[in-house]
Amino acid sequence: MWSELHITATPQLSLSISPHVTALAWLADALAGRRRGLPDLWRKAIGARVSRLGHQAVRPLAAPGAAAGPDCLVPRLPSEGDASMHDQLAALRDMPPDRLVRDLEQAFGTGPLPVQWRSAAERPRQWLHGYAGAVADVWSIAEPLWKRARALLDREIARVGVATVRGGPELVLGALSDRIACTERGLRINGLDGGRHDLGGRRIVLVPMLAGKDAVIAGLDGSDAVWIAYPVPGAQTLWSRPAAPAHDELSALMGPVRADLLCAIGRPMTMSMLAADMKITPSSITYHCDRLRDARLITKERRGREVWVGRTRRAEELLELYHRR
Template identity: 70%
Template sequence: MTVWSELRMTATPQLSVSISPHLTAVAMISDALAGRHRGLPDLWRQALRSRVGRPGHQAVRPLAAPGYSVVPDCIVPSTPAGGDVPVQAAALRELPPDRLITDLEQAFSDGPLPAHWRSAAEHPGAWLHGYASALSEVWNTVEPLWQRARPLLDREVGRVGLAAVRGGVEPLLGSLNHRIAYGERGLLISDVESSRFDLGNRKIVLVPMLAGKDAVIVSLDHEEAVWIAYPVPGAESMWRRPAAPPRDELSALMGPVRADLLCKIGRPMTMSMLAVDLQVAPSSITYHCDRLRAARLITRERRGREVWVGRTRRAEELLELFHRG
C-alpha cells in the first residue's frame, strides 16, 4: 500500500532552485548506511559502507526506522541553502548536545520519543559526533562524483528556470520523479508517513541531488518555503566505478592497482573491503598487499577472521610526494 504526503495548492506556485551537496550526502547516508534503499547501485553502496567507521554506522541507524520519516532539524535543516558538507559536519560536532534533545522533542511532540531515537537522546554528544563522522566520510567518497556531475546540475537549474519563466510549472512538478504526482489539488509525494499541508503563499524550492532513482527528501512544514529534493535527471549516467583515480606518476611507478590500494587505506580497511572496493579478486589483493608490505608501505593485522590493512609512515611520505591520498 502506497502512503502519500499531500501538498495542497490553490494557485500556481512560485519556484526556485537550490544546489545542496549536503542533501546529496544525506540521501546517500540513508540509502547506503541506514538501509532505506532508494536505488543507489550496489557498487556505490558497498564503497560507502566500507569507508565509514563504526561510530558513523551506529549513528545513522535511526534514519531508516520502518514507518518513520521524521528526523531532527539538525540533520536536515529547514532550508537547503548553505549546503557545504564540511561546514555542516563541523557545525554538528560543535552543536550543544541539548540542541539535539530539543530538536527530537519538537520532531516528535505528538507522542513519546520513538525507541529508535532513544539511544541518541541518552548520549546526544556521542551521537552528534558519530553522525558528523558519517557525513564527512561519505562526502570524501562522493565529492569527486559531485564535481563530475556539475553539467547535469547546471542543466537542471536551467530547466527549472525556463519552466518558471514560461509558465510550465505544473508539467515540471509532474516530471520530477515517479514518486511525485501532480494533480488538481497539488502534489502527492510517496512517503513513509502520511501528512497533509497547505502551500498557501509559500514558494517551492527544488533541490536536484545525486542519489538513487527512488530518493526523494522533502520539508513541507517550514513557514517560509517548502523544498523538494529529487534525483537530478541523468544521474544514472554517473554511476561508474567509485573513486577510480586517474593514471598518474604514482600509478606508473608501482602499477595502478597498488597505487589505488595505497590511496584507499587512509583509514584501515579489511582485505575483503579492498577486494569489493577495487573490484579485484581477493587472491589479487593478497598478492599486491604482499608486495606493498615487502616495500614497508603497509601494515597487516589479523583481528578475528579479518585481516586489516593500514598505511605506514613511509607510505604517507610517498603519497605526500606524489600529492595523492
C-alpha cells in the first residue's frame, strides 16, 4: 500500500532527534517480521535480549498488512521536538492504561479492534509494561551504536538545514528512502496505511533513524506537523566502522558520493565511463544516478548498448550556488 502526502506549496522542514523511533524500527524488524535491512547479527541479539512479555507486546506489529498502530508507540512525538530515550521510557511507564485504549480507538475507529490489538485493549497495563520493557531492552543494545552515529546525525542536521536555508527541500525529501517517492503532487510512502493526507500549512518534521535501509515510520495525522522517520544517510557504514563527516555544504545537502558524481559529469558521458572515472561499481553508479535523475539533476539517454548521462540546467544552477565545478 502507498500513502500519499499531498503538498501544494514549499514545505517548512525541521528535524527531530528521537532515538525511541530507532528502537521501534529495530523492534519491528527483529521481532515483528517487518524486515527492513537490519543486519542479522543485531536481529538475533534483540531476539535474545527482549523478554517473553516484550515479545508478546510487539506481536501486534507483526500482523500482515497492518501498518497502523496507536500513538503511544511513540509517546513523545517528534513533532514536539527532540526527545531523549529517558523521557520516552518515563512517559511509557507512567502512561495510564486508558490512554492506550483511547489511542487504539483513535487509530482504528469505534468498531471492533483488529484481532491483533484486542488482547492489548483487554490488558492495557500489561501491554504497556511489556512494550516499555522491550524498548528498554532494545536500547541497551542500540545505545552504543547510536553514540557512534553522532557524526552522521550532525551531518544530517547540516544537510536539512542547508536545504531549508537554500530553498531546496525537495532535494532532501526526494532522497529520504527508496520507499518514499517525490512526485509533482507530493510524497508517496510505501507500506503505510494507504490513505491520502493533505499537508496544508503543516510542517514536515524529519526524524533520522539508525535503522535498516528500508525502514520508514511516519505520523501524518498531527494537527500542526507531520513526521517522517527514515534511515540516516550512511547508517549502513556503522554496522562495521565509524562514519566520516561530510566535507562541504553540497556534500552535506545530498551526500558526498552524489555531490562528486554531479561534479564529475562536466560533459555527457556513459555510465561505464563514469564508473571507471569515479572508481565505483556499476550497480552503485546506477543507484546514485537514478536518485540524481529523480531530483531532476541529470538526464539519462540510452544509445545502443550504452546509457549516456548529462547534467540539467537545474544542476548547473545548483553547482553555481555552491561554487562547485
